[in-house]
Amino acid sequence: MIDPADYALWNSGVPRPYLKALSRDDLLAEADGVRVRDAGGRWYLDGRSGLWNVTLGYGNERVKEAIKQQVDRLPFANSYGYGRPAQVTVECAQTLVRHLPDGINHVRFASNGAQAVEMALQFSRFLRLRAGQPERMAVFAMWDGFHGQGPGAGMVTGVPYLHHQTGPMLPEVHHAPGPFAPGASDGVSDLERHITDFGPERVTAVIVEPVVGEGGHILSPEYLGSLARFCRRHDIHLVFDEVVTGMGRVGDFTRAGQLPDATPDIITLGKGITSGYVPMSAVAIHDRLYEQLHDRTTGETALSVGSTNDGHAVAAAAAIAVMGVLSEDGVLENVRQRESDLVAALGKVQAQHPELTAVRCLGLFCGLEFGEPGGPAWTPGQVNKLRMALESRGVLSSSLRVVPNLMLMPPLVVTQDDVAEIAGALDGAIGDVKAGRMPESGFARAMG
Ligand SMILES: Cc1ncc(COP(=O)(O)O)c(C=O)c1O
Structure with missing residues (x-):
């Protein structure tokens, strides 16, 4: 764990339990292409492009x-x-x-x-x-x-x-x-x-x-x-x-x-x-x-x-x-093709999990809504759990609190395989949340 007393970076919008749960291993240390590595040595596919901004991925020559x-x-x-x-x-x-x-x-x-x-x-x-x-x-x-x-x-x-x-x-x-x-x-x-x-x-x-x-x-x-x-x-x-x-x-x-x-x-x-x-x-x-x-x-x-x-x-x-x-470099064309791949792959996830109640994508800007089939929408806490489950399966995404949604905003240079990896991880993560399986890190618990 990082000692909150030496947590000199007082960044915005996070409550203290989050800071307390953040370990040094959770900090990001390195990146390559569409992937980032944390200090603990784990690589993730960055399905949120940093903060929706690292559009060309990391290390564009x-x-x-x-x-x-x-x-x-x-x-x-x-x-x-x-x-x-x-x-x-x-x-x-x-x-x-x-x-x-x-x-x-x-x-x-x-x-x-x-x-x-x-x-x-x-x-x-x-x-x-x-x-x-x-x-x-x-x-x-x-x-x-x-x-x-x-x-x-x-x-x-x-x-x-x-x-x-x-x-x-x-x-x-x-x-x-x-x-x-x-x-x-x-x-x-x-x-x-x-x-x-x-x-x-x-x-x-x-x-x-x-x-x-x-x-x-x-x-x-x-x-x-x-x-x-x-x-x-x-x-x-x-x-x-x-x-x-x-x-x-x-x-x-x-x-x-x-x-x-x-x-x-x-x-x-x-x-x-x-x-x-x-x-x-x-x-x-x-x-x-x-x-x-x-x-x-x-x-x-x-x-x-x-x-x-x-x-x-x-x-x-x-x-x-x-x-x-x-x-x-064909990036805009890639966005249009990967949009179709992503929409098709998310359609398959939806067929497995009716809890995925809405998929909205334009290019590689995707908002996903969740709820009980025929029942209430998932709370921000539930969507957050889903984000953590997805993260533990190796894919970063954004979850929104004001309007509970999971946002997939991958770099514009993702490949067909990357898209399949995102959808596969999401499929597993929804299953985790439904079965009440949560990742074991203190970080994940604090986020829930
Ligand atoms: C549509 C839109 N406008 C403006 C901003 C503010 O940008 P910044 O965080 O760089 O100040 C954001 C940030 O997410 C945004 O999504």
């Missing part, structure tokens, strides 16, 4: 080499304010916009998803103030939507306990049910109806994840198309939070790119943008918003929001390499 060369050549240059950005950062932005939907041609970089979300919304509000509309400040998001944590993004995330744990946060943020929420009456119009009731002329932006991370609920093309038309009609900025769906996870560079009838005004990206090798995120905006930055009288275009590491040269080099791999 092209990304590693790009990082090394950039560290040697120029590790940092200042992209903020009147600094001089690195060549590689500008090249990264140019490369990125080539992979985004038509019209989305301008990029800012940050370091994490929450910053990107906050920057997108600040930018939206900034344009309203510039246009003399100070009454148009409201932001709408969805209950159970996830957009990061912290005083801005944590308020936009539709998870109430985050709103109250530290007192007041970003004002003028509102939530509406998504089409997947229990009791949501009308898939197409719930969010639109809430905004209509509130007063669209007071709303600056709507932010949604095209596939909702809490459970993998896929917002349909019809839903998003209708929302995009609604936003255009009311001059509301539509923000797609593609921190998870972007950069290959759904089989294309963005989900927006797969939906020609639902082009957003702003896209946020993060996670897989550097395959998790170094921190980076991005906010990309449409030409029509970018043009509004230009004041015809003063020529002023500044929105003063940024941070030291925005557009970090090493991250930019990594992102260029990731985009090269995604566009040239």
Whole structure:
């Protein structure tokens, strides 16, 4: 066991029993391809890609080499304010916009998803103030939507306990049910109806994840198309939070790119943008918003929001390499093929175990629901047990507590055999939970 007293890394969101149960052997020590090894010597197939970000797996030669060369050549240059950005950062932005939907041609970089979300919304509000509309400040998001944590993004995330744990946060943020929420009456119009009731002329932006991370609920093309038309009609900025769906996870560079009838005004990206090798995120905006930055009288275009590491040269080099791999090495094609394999394999698991009540996959973004056949859904504790049972069978996954789901988010480079291994382990793990067999580690017990 790690002595809690010497557990200097005070990481977020874990209660003390977890820290107490964590042994030194549980810490991760090494990785290779899609697998990670813990300090105790056990290898796991990383079915959650780190934290859904290590999209190309560990040890991608092209990304590693790009990082090394950039560290040697120029590790940092200042992209903020009147600094001089690195060549590689500008090249990264140019490369990125080539992979985004038509019209989305301008990029800012940050370091994490929450910053990107906050920057997108600040930018939206900034344009309203510039246009003399100070009454148009409201932001709408969805209950159970996830957009990061912290005083801005944590308020936009539709998870109430985050709103109250530290007192007041970003004002003028509102939530509406998504089409997947229990009791949501009308898939197409719930969010639109809430905004209509509130007063669209007071709303600056709507932010949604095209596939909702809490459970993998896929917002349909019809839903998003209708929302995009609604936003255009009311001059509301539509923000797609593609921190998870972007950069290959759904089989294309963005989900927006797969939906020609639902082009957003702003896209946020993060996670897989550097395959998790170094921190980076991005906010990309449409030409029509970018043009509004230009004041015809003063020529002023500044929105003063940024941070030291925005557009970090090493991250930019990594992102260029990731985009090269995604566009040239057949990874996107692999995502589509492995999606079919995974859906077929999970169908077989479902035939064995009716407790697997729902499977939702788009690309390699999969949400699984569990419950007693014809009875109640499994509790977060039960889903957590399943995650631990799966882990003891050698496959890492994510379990969600707010909406109990098991998420399978494997690296985009998994093979057919890897997918079969994930499904086989899941089959065994569900059997373990049903039979009350639990792994023997203190770690697993603390998680239960
Ligand atoms: C859709 C979405 N947006 C934003 C974020 C926040 O990203 P970060 O954790 O890098 O701040 C997350 C994180 O999981 C996310 O899933």
